[in-house]
Amino acid sequence: MPDSAIRPRKEFGKTIAADITHRLREEIIACALAPGEPLRFDVLRERFGASFTTLREALTALAAEGLVDAQEQRGFRVAPVSRQDLIEVTDARVLVEVELIRRSIQRGDDDWEIAVISTLHRLKRIEQRDPEHPLRDPEWKIAHRQFHQALVSACGSATLLAIRAELFDRAERYRHLSANFRPRPRDKAGEHQAIMQAAISRNADLAVQLIEAHIRSTADNVATYAAHLLDTE
């Protein structure tokens, strides 16, 4: 990855504000910025090399996504975590994801099947290469995200996909939170494989059941291994 000195001021054709929103989002999801941590402008200014107002715009956008907590006249902080919030995010994810899987299975065409199969294939490849700590591998994170994205991509509702994406981000932050304390990842590969097969064979009820179990067991895992981070709030 390019050094920050070499890195262009902003990504392809986009505004600096949008770029910083993206970078901040990644850092918050990865818990490089800890939950509840104050986001002071001096610090951010130095870290991201942007002005007050540009940073403010990025923080406002992330506040609307639920990753940042805006305290009027008292600045911003990384959205705190809690057991209650984890439960809410999990339940909301199940509600939305189940609906989108059903729609995608009903509406998905050949391209959808190909996307599901190929994104799973890539995910498994990466897991074979280094089965240790998947969440620490940026490539695994991207591949994992793309597989789940592909599963629901044929649902036909940009509105619900946007909501799903926000909930996915918030859930991923909790996964990172517990990643450092989890002794060994469970058998996600097998779960993903089963979900893919249920989806491709158009077995909606089975796919829905597997997805719900997948989401809930991940959340349970977080609740167990990050318990000490969730109760002190």
Place this chain on the structure above:
Amino acid sequence: MPDSAIRPRKEFGKTIAADITHRLREEIIACALAPGEPLRFDVLRERFGASFTTLREALTALAAEGLVDAQEQRGFRVAPVSRQDLIEVTDARVLVEVELIRRSIQRGDDDWEIAVISTLHRLKRIEQRDPEHPLRDPEWKIAHRQFHQALVSACGSATLLAIRAELFDRAERYRHLSANFRPRPRDKAGEHQAIMQAAISRNADLAVQLIEAHIRSTADNVATYAAHLLDTE
């Protein structure tokens, strides 16, 4: 604190940006700013009396809510409307609202019942007073919003309530869109009464059925009377 003779620039304790976000949201929902209309800074600056960056922050927040469309490097515009978007918003609302009604009916306590009954009462009072064009009456709009809010308020999930609120706003904009062309409002009072009774008597299945019909028939109404505004996009 300078007690200026002029009216206060903002609501007490809030930032100007938050205040402008609120005012812009109201105007977009009410279609005082037409769908698709470009939001140029000179114009907004004069209308809202704020600087570029403050306005930019407000527009960014509204973009995250789906009421404004940010076109990188080419400014902002009011989010366009379309038949497809109306369908998506309606379906998403049904999905979320049905879930929240179920939870509220299961969990609601005495205070919840009181809130449902009293907000409906107020709504009916306002309708009696002036049964003509409810959407043009700010008081009716607030009362209507508060009744529906009360119905789901006991669901126990701030996360889902926030998602619901965004979808409600987007749907309300469509209602305003058709309000000018609808010959006569249908019998909403009766529908609200029936929903309240089903909720209070803890008949979840009936309440869900009524809510879904309520949402869908409203959307159908919009699709009919605002057809000429939805197809040209």
Place this chain on the structure above:
DNA sequence: CCAGACCTAATTTTCGAAAATCATACCGTT
């Protein structure tokens, strides 16, 4: 010693100028 008013420093929030980018009209060439 405590409560509360006051002052100062730290921090956020807002502003308008300046830089960057986009849209359009103009011009010369094929």
Place this chain on the structure above:
DNA sequence: AACGGTATGATTTTCGAAAATTAGGTCTGG
């Protein structure tokens, strides 16, 4: 006339100084 490049004006985007607000510490009176 069609095309492509370029200058020009319009508009957005970014910046850092300045204003506004909060946080924290000090002093005073009871």
